[in-house]
Amino acid sequence: MxxxxxxxxxxxxxxxxxxxxxxxxxxxxxxxxxxxxxxxxxxxxxxxxxxxxxxxxxxxxxxxxxxxxxxxxxxxxxxxxxxxxxxxxxxxxxxxxxxxxxxxxxxxxxxTERHHRIVEEDERWHQYEAGNLLIRTLAHEVKNPLAGILGATQLLQKRHNPEDKEMAFLDIISKEVSRLKNLVDRMLGPKQSAEKDWCNIHELIRYVLQIVEGEKPPNVYVKLDYDPSIPEVLMDHEAMVQALLNLVKNAIQAMQEKGGMLTIKTRVEHKFTLGTQTYPLVAMISIIDEGEGIPAEVFDSIFYPMVSSKPEGSGLGLPVAQNVLRQHEGLIVAESEPGNTKFNVYLPLKQKEHA
Missing domain, CATH: 3.30.450.20 (PAS domain)
Known part of the structure; x- marks a missing residue:
C-alpha cells in the first residue's frame, strides 16, 4: 500500500x-x-x-x-x-x-495563442513594410520637385519688393510648399537616431500625460496601473515621447464626446517573441480607452500611412509610432471592440552593461 x-x-x-x-x-x-x-x-x-x-x-x-x-x-x-x-x-x-x-x-x-500572435504580427508587419516602402518611395519622388519649387520661389521673392502685389502670391506658394514638405517628412517618419539612453517608462508616461493635460476633456479620467519593478529601458526619449503621445492622443480623441476612462497599464512579459526574436523579458505599456472602437473595415490597415478612422485624421500618427517602436526592436499591437480599444506597446528589456 x-x-x-x-x-x-x-x-x-x-x-x-x-x-x-x-x-x-x-x-x-x-x-x-x-x-x-x-x-x-x-x-x-x-x-x-x-x-x-x-x-x-x-x-x-x-x-x-x-x-x-x-x-x-x-x-x-x-x-x-x-x-x-x-x-x-x-x-x-x-x-x-x-x-x-x-x-x-x-x-x-x-x-496556441502565442503562435497565432506571432503569425498575425509577422503578416501585419510585412504588409506594413510593403505599404511603408511605397509611401517612402512616393515621398522621396515628391520631395525633390518640392525643393526645386521652394528654391525658385525664394529667388523670386528676393527680386520683388515686400510691397509688390506678386509677393502675396509668392508667400502663399512658399508657405504651401513648406507645409507639403513637412507633411512628406512626417510620412517618411523619424530618422534613425543613435541617441539612446536608459529611461524609466513611468517617467516617460508622466511626461506624456503632462503634455496632453491641457487638451483632455473633463469627462475623460486617467487610471494608472503600474508594475513598479520594471527596470529602465534603453530608448531614444524624444522619439518615444512622440510615439506614446500619438497613442494617448488617439485614445483621448476616441472618448471626446461620451467620455470614459483612459487606462495606462505597465507589465513585464516573460519569454516574449517580437518579430523573429524571443526576449527573456519585455516591458509592455497598455493604453486602453472606452471609446467607440476602430471600425472593422480599417482595423487591419491602421498602421498604414494615410489610413485613418477619423474624418480629421492625417493617418500618420500610428505609422510613425510603429516606426519608432521598430527602431527600438519593439512593436505595437492593437485590439479593438466598442468600449474597449487597447494598444499594447512592447519594448525589450536589456541589461545595462557595467564596466
Whole structure:
C-alpha cells in the first residue's frame, strides 16, 4: 500500500513539472487533478477547481465527453476566457485514461495563442513594410520637385519688393510648399537616431500625460496601473515621447464626446517573441480607452500611412509610432471592440552593461 502511494506521489510530481497543461477527469465527470501549467492557462489555483465538473471550466468544449471513452479526440481553436479580459486559444486532446484503478479522461491543453500572435504580427508587419516602402518611395519622388519649387520661389521673392502685389502670391506658394514638405517628412517618419539612453517608462508616461493635460476633456479620467519593478529601458526619449503621445492622443480623441476612462497599464512579459526574436523579458505599456472602437473595415490597415478612422485624421500618427517602436526592436499591437480599444506597446528589456 505504501509503495502504491509513493508511486502516485511520484507521478503527480512528474505531472506538476510538465509545461503541458494536464487535467484528469474521473468517470463522474469531475476534475480530480490539475497541474500547475493548467492553472496558469485558466488563471486559477488547481485546489479551487478540483471537485468541480469539467464542463463548468470548459463549457462547450464537447457536447458529450463519452465520445472519448474508446479513442482520443482533439479540439482545435477552443477559446478560454480568462480575467482582465483576455482570451486564450488552445488545442485540447481528450484521451481515455485510467488512474489509480479508476476510469476517466486525460485532458491535454496546448496554448496556441502565442503562435497565432506571432503569425498575425509577422503578416501585419510585412504588409506594413510593403505599404511603408511605397509611401517612402512616393515621398522621396515628391520631395525633390518640392525643393526645386521652394528654391525658385525664394529667388523670386528676393527680386520683388515686400510691397509688390506678386509677393502675396509668392508667400502663399512658399508657405504651401513648406507645409507639403513637412507633411512628406512626417510620412517618411523619424530618422534613425543613435541617441539612446536608459529611461524609466513611468517617467516617460508622466511626461506624456503632462503634455496632453491641457487638451483632455473633463469627462475623460486617467487610471494608472503600474508594475513598479520594471527596470529602465534603453530608448531614444524624444522619439518615444512622440510615439506614446500619438497613442494617448488617439485614445483621448476616441472618448471626446461620451467620455470614459483612459487606462495606462505597465507589465513585464516573460519569454516574449517580437518579430523573429524571443526576449527573456519585455516591458509592455497598455493604453486602453472606452471609446467607440476602430471600425472593422480599417482595423487591419491602421498602421498604414494615410489610413485613418477619423474624418480629421492625417493617418500618420500610428505609422510613425510603429516606426519608432521598430527602431527600438519593439512593436505595437492593437485590439479593438466598442468600449474597449487597447494598444499594447512592447519594448525589450536589456541589461545595462557595467564596466
Amino acid at each position: 505504501h509503495r502504491k502511494q509513493s508511486d502516485t506521489e511520484f507521478f503527480k510530481e512528474v505531472l506538476e513539472g510538465l509545461t503541458t497543461a494536464v487535467i484528469w477527469v474521473a468517470e463522474d465527470e469531475r476534475i480530480r487533478f490539475m497541474n500547475g501549467a493548467a492553472g496558469e492557462i485558466f488563471q486559477l489555483s488547481p485546489s479551487r477547481v478540483v471537485g468541480s465538473r469539467w464542463d463548468a471550466l470548459m463549457p462547450g468544449l464537447v457536447d458529450d465527453i463519452s465520445q472519448a471513452k474508446e479513442k482520443k479526440i482533439t479540439i482545435h481553436e477552443y477559446v478560454i476566457e480568462v480575467l482582465d479580459p483576455f482570451k486564450i486559444r488552445v488545442s485540447c486532446t481528450i484521451s481515455p485514461y485510467e488512474l489509480n484503478h479508476q476510469r476517466g479522461w486525460l485532458f491535454e491543453l496546448y496554448n
